[in-house]
Amino acid sequence: MAKPANEALMEAVNNGCLRGVKAALKAGADVDYAQRRPDNDLTGSCSSTALFHACIDGHTDIVRLLIRKGASVSKRVEATIQASPLHGAASRGHTEVVELLVRHGATLDMQDGMQATPIMAACMYKRVDTVRRLIELGARVDLTTIFGNTAQWFCEFDFVNQNCDFSRKELVGLVQEALQTKLLRCCNPSCGKPGYRSNLKLCAQCKLTRYCSRDCQKQHWTVGHKKSCGHDTCIVDGPVIEALLAPLFKLAGKLE
Ligand SMILES: [Zn+2]
Ligand SMILES: [Zn+2]
Structure with a gap:
C-alpha cells in the first residue's frame, strides 16, 4: 500500500x-x-521481507x-540462494526465533535454492545451540x-574462517x-512425538513434513x-545455480 508506510x-x-x-x-x-x-551476506543485494530481516537480527x-x-513464514529472499526466514534465523543462531517460526508452520527441513536446509545453515555458522534445538525439534540430518x-x-567445513575446533x-x-x-x-510442534520413518506419515503433498497421527x-x-x-x-532451476556456484564449491572441496 502506501510507500511511506x-x-x-x-x-x-x-x-x-x-x-x-x-x-x-x-x-x-x-x-x-x-x-x-545490501549489507547482508545472506541476501546479497536482493529483496527480502521484513520478517526475514527481523529473523536474521534476532528481534x-x-x-x-x-x-x-x-x-509469510515461507516467503524467500529473491535471490539465487532463495533462503527462507528459518534459514536466516538458524544461520544467525537465533534459537528462539527458530522455535517461533517452526511453531507457526515454517517447515523444519525447508530447502533453499541449493536444497540446503536450516540445520545446514546453522552447522555452517557453527551455531551449536540452534543445531541441538533443531535436532530436538526433529530436523533431518540425512538430506543433501x-x-x-x-x-x-557443513559442520566440518570452515566456511568463514571461524577457526573453532x-x-x-x-x-x-x-x-x-x-x-x-x-x-x-512428529512435525506438529505441539506434539513433537519421536518416531521413525516407518511409523511417521509424510505429508502427501510436500513429502517434507511427517506426523504421528x-x-x-x-x-x-x-x-x-x-x-x-x-x-x-527448492524452486530455483537446479542447473542455473549449479553453474553459478559450482566453481566456488569445487574450490571449497579442494580446500577441505
Ligand atoms: Zn506439506
Ligand atoms: Zn504428533
Missing part, C-alpha cells in the same frame, strides 16, 4: 523498534513488504508481531544439497548421534503448514 516498516524492523513496526502496520504497511538490504518480539499480523553436501559436511567437534557429534539414532519427530497433520495444517506446504522445496 512500507519504508517506515523496514526502517523500524532494521532498527529493532517494535513500536515503529506497530505504527507502520497501522499506517497500512504491507506485512510481507520486501526490500534490498523476537518483532518476529512474533509480524507473524501475528499474517507475515544439490552438490551432495550433508549437514555433517571445539564447536566443530561438538556439532559433528550432535549430527552423528542424530544420524545413528535415525530418530525423527492424522490429528497432528490436521493441527499442523491449521497452525501454518497450509501456507508453507508446496513452498518448502
Whole structure:
C-alpha cells in the first residue's frame, strides 16, 4: 500500500523498534513488504521481507508481531540462494526465533535454492545451540544439497574462517548421534512425538513434513503448514545455480 508506510516498516524492523513496526502496520504497511538490504551476506543485494530481516537480527518480539499480523513464514529472499526466514534465523543462531517460526508452520527441513536446509545453515555458522534445538525439534540430518553436501559436511567445513575446533567437534557429534539414532519427530510442534520413518506419515503433498497421527497433520495444517506446504522445496532451476556456484564449491572441496 502506501510507500511511506512500507519504508517506515523496514526502517523500524532494521532498527529493532517494535513500536515503529506497530505504527507502520497501522499506517497500512504491507506485512510481507520486501526490500534490498545490501549489507547482508545472506541476501546479497536482493529483496527480502521484513520478517526475514527481523529473523536474521534476532528481534523476537518483532518476529512474533509480524507473524501475528499474517507475515509469510515461507516467503524467500529473491535471490539465487532463495533462503527462507528459518534459514536466516538458524544461520544467525537465533534459537528462539527458530522455535517461533517452526511453531507457526515454517517447515523444519525447508530447502533453499541449493536444497540446503536450516540445520545446514546453522552447522555452517557453527551455531551449536540452534543445531541441538533443531535436532530436538526433529530436523533431518540425512538430506543433501544439490552438490551432495550433508549437514555433517557443513559442520566440518570452515566456511568463514571461524577457526573453532571445539564447536566443530561438538556439532559433528550432535549430527552423528542424530544420524545413528535415525530418530525423527512428529512435525506438529505441539506434539513433537519421536518416531521413525516407518511409523511417521509424510505429508502427501510436500513429502517434507511427517506426523504421528492424522490429528497432528490436521493441527499442523491449521497452525501454518497450509501456507508453507508446496513452498518448502527448492524452486530455483537446479542447473542455473549449479553453474553459478559450482566453481566456488569445487574450490571449497579442494580446500577441505
Ligand atoms: Zn504428533
Ligand atoms: Zn506439506
